[in-house]
Amino acid sequence: MIRNPALRNVPLGIQQKYIIVTCNYVARDLGLTKLMLVTDAKEKCPQLVLVKGEDLTHYRETSYKVTELLMSFCPLVERLGFDENFMDITEMVERRMEQTPESAHYSYKGHVYNHDTSDAKVMDHPRLAVGSHIAAELRADIHSKLGLTGCAGVATSKLLAKLVSGTFKPNQQTTLLPESVKDIMGSLSGLRKVPGVGHQTAKRLQALGLVSVQDLQLFPLADLVREFGASTAQRLQNLALGIDDTAVTPTGAPQSLSDEDSFKKMSSTNEVRQKVEDLLSSLLDRMHKDGRQPLTLRLTIRRYSATNKWFSRESRQCPIPNHIGQKITSGNSDALAQLVTMAMKLFHKMVDTSTAFHLTLLNMCFSNLQARCAAVSKGSIASFFTHRSPEKTQASSRCQDDLSQSVLGNLTGQAGSDVEGKTEELTGQDASHWIPDIPTSLKIKPYTQSTLHSPEASQQQQMVGECCIGGRTVDDKRTNSPGMTDFPRLPPNIDPEVFRLLPEDIQKELLSPAYPETAHGPLSHSTQSVRPTASDPADRAHSSHHNFSEQPASLSQPAPCKLNDSFHSTPIDRKETVKGFDRQPNTLTTNNQQEHSITSLQYSLTDLLEEGNSSTGLVSQRHSADCGFPGNVDPKVFSELPPEVQRELLSEWRQQRPVLKISSSSKKQGKSPLAREGKAPAKSSQANNLLKYFKPSSG
DNA sequence: TGGGGTCCT
DNA sequence: AGGACCC
Numbered sequence: 136m137i138r139n140p141a142l143r144n145v146p147l148g149i150q151q152k153y154i155i156v157t158c159n160y161v162a163r164d165l166g167l168t169k170l171m172l173v174t175d176a177k178e179k180c181p182q183l184v185l186v187k188g189e190d191l192t193h194y195r196e197t198s199y200k201v202t203e204l205l206m207s208f209c210p211l212v213e214r215l216g217f218d219e220n221f222m223d224i225t226e227m228v229e230r231r232m233e234q235t236p237e238s239a240h241y242s243y244k245g246h247v248y249n250h251d252t253s254d255a256k257v258m259d260h261p262r263l264a265v266g267s268h269i270a271a272e273l274r275a276d277i278h279s280k281l282g283l284t285g286c287a288g289v290a291t292s293k294l295l296a297k298l299v300s301g302t303f304k305p306n307q308q309t310t311l312l313p314e315s316v317k318d319i320m321g322s323l324s325g326l327r328k329v330p331g332v333g334h335q336t337a338k339r340l341q342a343l344g345l346v347s348v349q350d351l352q353l354f355p356l357a358d359l360v361r362e363f364g365a366s367t368a369q370r371l372q373n374l375a376l377g378i379d380d381t382a383v384t385p386t387g388a389p390q391s392l393s394d395e396d397s398f399k400k401m402s403s404t405n406e407v408r409q410k411v412e413d414l415l416s417s418l419l420d421r422m423h424k425d426g427r428q429p430l431t432l433r434l435t436i437r438r439y440s441a442t443n444k445w446f447s448r449e450s451r452q453c454p455i456p457n458h459i460g461q462k463i464t465s466g467n468s469d470a471l472a473q474l475v476t477m478a479m480k481l482f483h484k485m486v487d488t489s490t491a492f493h494l495t496l497l498n499m500c501f502s503n504l505q506a507r508c509a510a511v512s513k514g515s516i517a518s519f520f521t522h523r524s525p526e527k528t529q530a531s532s533r534c535q536d537d538l539s540q541s542v543l544g545n546l547t548g549q550a551g552s553d554v555e556g557k558t559e560e561l562t563g564q565d566a567s568h569w570i571p572d573i574p575t576s577l578k579i580k581p582y583t584q585s586t587l588h589s590p591e592a593s594q595q596q597q598m599v600g601e602c603c604i605g606g607r608t609v610d611d612k613r614t615n616s617p618g619m620t621d622f623p624r625l626p627p628n629i630d631p632e633v634f635r636l637l638p639e640d641i642q643k644e645l646l647s648p649a650y651p652e653t654a655h656g657p658l659s660h661s662t663q664s665v666r667p668t669a670s671d672p673a674d675r676a677h678s679s680h681h682n683f684s685e686q687p688a689s690l691s692q693p694a695p696c697k698l699n700d701s702f703h704s705t706p707i708d709r710k711e712t713v714k715g716f717d718r719q720p721n722t723l724t725t726n727n728q729q730e731h732s733i734t735s736l737q738y739s740l741t742d743l744l745e746e747g748n749s750s751t752g753l754v755s756q757r758h759s760a761d762c763g764f765p766g767n768v769d770p771k772v773f774s775e776l777p778p779e780v781q782r783e784l785l786s787e788w789r790q791q792r793p794v795l796k797i798s799s800s801s802k803k804q805g806k807s808p809l810a811r812e813g814k815a816p817a818k819s820s821q822a823n824n825l826l827k828y829f830k831p832s833s834g
Numbered sequence: 835t836g837g838g839g840t841c842c843t
Numbered sequence: 844a845g846g847a848c849c850c
Contacts, residue, residue, distance in 0.1 A: 150836095151835085151836040151837065152835075152836060152837095153835070153836090154835045154836065155835095156835085156836055156837085170835055170836080171835090172835070188836085188837090189836075189837070190837095191836095191837060191838065194838095195838085214839090214840095214850095215839090215840090215849060215850065216838080216839070216840095216849060216850025217838075217839085217850065218850065219849085219850065330848090330849075331848070331849090332848090333847060333848050333849080334847090334848090335846085335847065335848090336847080336848085386840095389839075389840095390839085390840070390841095391839075391840090393837085393838070393839080394837085394838090395836090395837060395838075396837085397835095397836070397837080433844095447845085447846090448845085449844080449845085450844065450845080451844085452844085498837090498838095
């Protein structure tokens with residue numbers, strides 16, 4: 136639609152094979168729904184215009200642009216599919232509360248769920264009010280820079296932000312006040328409407344006699360535990376109650392890249408080989424742009440089995456030899472033939488070609504993506520980063536220490552990946568895109584929430600990225616002001632002085648772009664001219680952890696998170712402010728104190744695209760600080776618990792925490808559960824970039 | 835009923 | 844390797 140505005144006013148459906156995967160609102164008004172068969176759709180609406188949508192390239196690229204744009208405001212952005220993003224805007228809200236007059240904290244942008252804006256109670260939640268203004272600005276920015284429209288929800292958790300984002304549909308935003316949680320949960324027509332309750336879970340719940348959200352809310356937990364186990368049971372019941380303590384975990388670069396095609400029938404080896412080659416060919420291209428080296432190749436098939444399940448796939452995977460992996464990364468086209476050979480071996484492990492077979496789908500996937508290393512021995516690089524700068528605050532030091540350990544400890548494992556994609560739909564530009572607008576849902580989780588529900592929900596930790604490292608700012612225009620280009624973000628555990636001692640090319644490498652697939656996009660150019668000089672104390676202050684700058688733009692720009700008041704007034708002001716960027720070294724301390732005492736604020740922003748729906752949620756939570764478990768848990772006591780109980784708890788905490796994951800091989804060496812570094816920082820985009828430069832083998 | 839993804843077991 | 848979830 137964006138590419139072809141003429142389609143805007145006509146019923147439009149995006150077709151993938153035999154179904155309409157999504158459609159615009161014109162078509163919806165005519166009775167079309169998502170995932171409707173093309174035949175049914177045509178029957179209902181003969182004048183329906185169809186656009187093929189099997190190729191996700193444009194959608195994916197646009198999706199990442201949206202995510203990157205949001206990250207330029209604050210790095211705590213978590214993707215959910217191609218058209219939704221959750222964003223933890225707690226920091227941004229706090230900053231505005233400090234910097235703007237109180238009178239600014241009591242008006243809402245957009246709708247307030249179940250309230251009249253004139254309702255007095257609305258005034259009791261200044262953070263949500265400020266969050267609604269931020270959401271409006273984010274949507275406006277996405278619209279002006281990318282031409283996309285969408286919805287947003289502002290609430291205190293991802294769950295709530297997501298739910299509320301869809302309450303006013305096309306291109307609108309809604310804020311959910313804590314006192315309306317019961318209402319919104321009660322408004323859901325069934326358990327399947329609760330995010331996190333899928334088909335299987337809904338069936339099992341139904342077997343227990345549970346159909347409505349209220350049924351689940353009131354069901355005895357003990358009975359639920361019998362069916363699902365303690366952890367799942369509690370999570371399910373909490374979801375029904377509108378309680379979601381999971382953190383917004385920065386998504387970072389994708390963990391895998393795959394390409395697939397489905398068809399009616401494929402029954403010869405030659406056809407399979409050809410299809411495998413086609414799939415690998417396009418994947419290779421994407422992989423090369425990504426820049427990382429895949430360590431694993433996977434082939435997945437779906438067999439036709441008349442009676443039952445068309446679903447159910449089978450897969451086989453194998454390691455990719457280093458020499459081939461390097462060809463992939465370098466773009467050497469010889470890799471294709473070698474990969475086809477490997478894939479066919481995997482195929483023969485699953486399918487006995489001496490007898491008839493009938494496939495309906497093939498999928499090729501690269502996973503275990505490994506960031507590449509700088510051309511220097513790792514040992515030497517790693518040693519550069521062990522020195523610490525004298526000027527950190529204590530609190531930040533602690534975080535950094537922890538981070539360093541976890542990062543270094545995991546270097547041997549596979550580095551995670553960083554960034555993810557974007558894609559949204561566009562509403563108005565030029566040519567071929569189909570996806571709808573972008574919805575955004577922000578959610579804010581202020582202390583009010585802790586008061587309401589769980590007092591200590593706030594204790595989660597943000598091991599992940601810092602909050603304020605900046606995003607990429609988009610274009611040069613924005614980066615004009617003095618001072619903007621001088622301070623690249625370095626990971627908190629990297630001493631700027633030491634960094635400066637590195638050869639320039641190594642410095643550049645360390646600071647090079649993180650979003651390979653979108654590297655050519657509008658958001659990424661500032662990289663090259665940037666010169667790293669120092670890290671910003673303010674960054675450290677905010678971040679609980681790493682601030683690696685992977686993205687080009689981040690180098691030249693200060694963290695948008697720190698926008699000041701001026702941000703408030705106009706977009707232009709905001710940019711200016713960003714550049715001028717002031718650092719406040721002591722904010723960290725301040726923040727920490729807040730965290731501990733009370734308050735966990737979360738904002739979540741969910742975006743939904745106009746036709747489809749995508750959402751962006753903002754959430755944030757402050758946590759205690761750094762170790763592997765909640766601050767209120769005594770490690771000693773924990774260690775005395777039975778191993779099984781330890782595992783259960785860890786599994787639960789893990790979900791709540793934004794831990795970067797570096798998954799690793801090192802995790803196998805019997806570390807105590809507490810030490811489990813298995814998950815370290817892979818998720819944060821920032822961390823990821825840096826990690827790419829360390830070889831896997833080093834550990 | 836598509837073409838992606840994520841994480842957990 | 845499969846299964847659950849999400850879009």
